[in-house]
Amino acid sequence: MEKFVINGGKPLMGEVTISGAKNAAVAILPATILAADKCILENIPAIHDVSVSLEILEALGAQIRTLGKNSYEIDTTHLTSTRVPDDLSRQMRASYYFLGALLGRCGSGQVAMPGGCNLGPRPIDQHLKAFCALNATDSVEYGMIKVQSEDLQGAHIFFDTVSVGATMNAMLSAVLAKGTTQLENVAKEPHIVDLANFLNMMGADVRGAGTDVIKIRGVEKLHGCTYSIIPDQIEAGSFMVAAAATGGNVLIKNVTPKHLEPITAKLELAGATVEEYDDAVRVYRTGDIYPCKIKTMPHPGFPTDMQPLMTVLLSRALGTSIITEGIWENRFRYVDELVRMGANIQVDGQVAVIEGVPELLPAPLRASDLRAGAALVVAALSAKGISEIDEVSHIERGYENLVEKLQGLGADIRRVEKPAAAMAKAL
Ligand code: EPU
Numbered sequence: 438m439e440k441f442v443i444n445g446g447k448p449l450m451g452e453v454t455i456s457g458a459k460n461a462a463v464a465i466l467p468a469t470i471l472a473a474d475k476c477i478l479e480n481i482p483a484i485h486d487v488s489v490s491l492e493i494l495e496a497l498g499a500q501i502r503t504l505g506k507n508s509y510e511i512d513t514t515h516l517t518s519t520r521v522p523d524d525l526s527r528q529m530r531a532s533y534y535f536l537g538a539l540l541g542r543c544g545s546g547q548v549a550m551p552g553g554c555n556l557g558p559r560p561i562d563q564h565l566k567a568f569c570a571l572n573a574t575d576s577v578e579y580g581m582i583k584v585q586s587e588d589l590q591g592a593h594i595f596f597d598t599v600s601v602g603a604t605m606n607a608m609l610s611a612v613l614a615k616g617t618t619q620l621e622n623v624a625k626e627p628h629i630v631d632l633a634n635f636l637n638m639m640g641a642d643v644r645g646a647g648t649d650v651i652k653i654r655g656v657e658k659l660h661g662c663t664y665s666i667i668p669d670q671i672e673a674g675s676f677m678v679a680a681a682a683t684g685g686n687v688l689i690k691n692v693t694p695k696h697l698e699p700i701t702a703k704l705e706l707a708g709a710t711v712e713e714y715d716d717a718v719r720v721y722r723t724g725d726i727y728p729c730k731i732k733t734m735p736h737p738g739f740p741t742d743m744q745p746l747m748t749v750l751l752s753r754a755l756g757t758s759i760i761t762e763g764i765w766e767n768r769f770r771y772v773d774e775l776v777r778m779g780a781n782i783q784v785d786g787q788v789a790v791i792e793g794v795p796e797l798l799p800a801p802l803r804a805s806d807l808r809a810g811a812a813l814v815v816a817a818l819s820a821k822g823i824s825e826i827d828e829v830s831h832i833e834r835g836y837e838n839l840v841e842k843l844q845g846l847g848a849d850i851r852r853v854e855k856p857a858a859a860m861a862k863a864l
Contacts, residue, residue, distance in 0.1 A: 444849035446821030449685035457666035461628035463531035474661035537609030557766030563603035591616030681709035686721035745812035754793035771809035
């Protein structure tokens with residue numbers, strides 16, 4: 438087990454380059470199955486969720502060649518299985534994208550039934566609704582969910598709730614279905630558009646991604662292509678908040694400023710300056726932090742994955758901020774850790790009321806999930822003194838080289854192995 442040891446209180450200064458988007462990569466990697474051919478994927482982040490996706494592809498019979506740290510050739514011509522191994526499937530919720538891709542290509546797919554998680558219940562009823570509308574059936578056997586169809590047919594599907602996962606899975610299963618599919622009330626996140634662009638580059642006919650309605654005309658066959666994944670909106674946003682929270686000045690490179698607008702708007706209200714360039718943003722703060730109100734919503738609203746990070750920033754604002762979580766039932770668990778650092782935050786259901794305090798104090802901390810973990814890193818960077826963060830494997834699921842990138846900005850952060858004795862005690 439590893440932990441981060443952070444000696445905080447220093448402004449972050451310099452330049453950082455953002456990696457490819459996790460939430461695009463975990464859908465596009467399974468999508469290569471649909472090509473039954475060779476795809477070259479570039480700008481793939483070196484993170485745990487990507488390693489798991491690659492292992493799943495190999496277990497299904499794909500041939501993978503590493504072309505560089507962030508690029509792979511994936512040959513899905515000969516698949517040998519349509520069942521995602523249980524142990525791999527359980528390591529990553531996004532393994533459900535293999536259902537849509539396997540159903541589209543092979544007419545059948547099986548993954549472990551995803552349970553709830555640290556963010557609250559995570560149903561997949563809308564994914565299954567889409568598969569069934571496309572003429573597939575679903576069944577659960579010994580903890581595995583199986584979808585199958587001998588004849589996928591296009592359909593008109595209206596989602597009951599806006600879901601990133603269900604929108605992507607419906608796209609994956611519809612591109613090779615017969616006829617036309619119309620998806621309504623879909624998610625509009627940048628990674629939805631990225632998946633559509635990738636599918637179209639493989640020869641699919643997907644229109645409207647990024648709007649409320651996606652139209653897909655089924656095609657007979659897809660082919661391989663070379664594709665570079667978009668920059669990670671949330672990794673970029675995390676560095677933006679880190680720069681603002683530490684009173685630093687950071688040029689964040691390899692970003693799409695348009696994708697960052699909801700984050701930029703709130704950071705500016707909170708007292709940071711954000712300068713936009715073609716594919717970079719500079720964030721700095723020299724004055725006070727001001728309170729603001731935030732409600733997380735599907736894109737283009739304020740992203741839920743940035744909510745814990747903004748809470749950290751606003752915990753030192755001059756006044757009262759209110760954050761309402763509009764997507765997940767249980768996304769304030771990390772607040773207890775911030776309170777141990779001296780923050781004054783009251784949570785009532787989906788709402789956190791944050792009374793700003795002049796400073797956060799260092800403390801031993803525990804990451805409860807990916808974004809909560811990143812938020813604790815930012816909290817520790819802005820608190821003078823040494824904080825230790827446990828369970829950093831959550832953070833490494835989704836941030837490439839976080840320690841090295843922060844060190845490059847002058848942060849005093851180290852990743853250390855927890856001694857065996859301490860581990861035994863903790864168990
Ligand atoms: N929902 C349903 N039924 C469904 C699917 C979703 O009721 O069939 C509900 C969920 O319970 C939730 C809401 O709809 O209340 C939105 O869920 P969504 O399906 O959009 O989330 P997801 O696809 O499971 C992705 C990201 C999350 C991010 C959310 C929201 C991936 C791999 N994960 O999850 O990212 O929070 O969209 O933007 O893309 C993270 O990166 O840390 C992370 C948790």
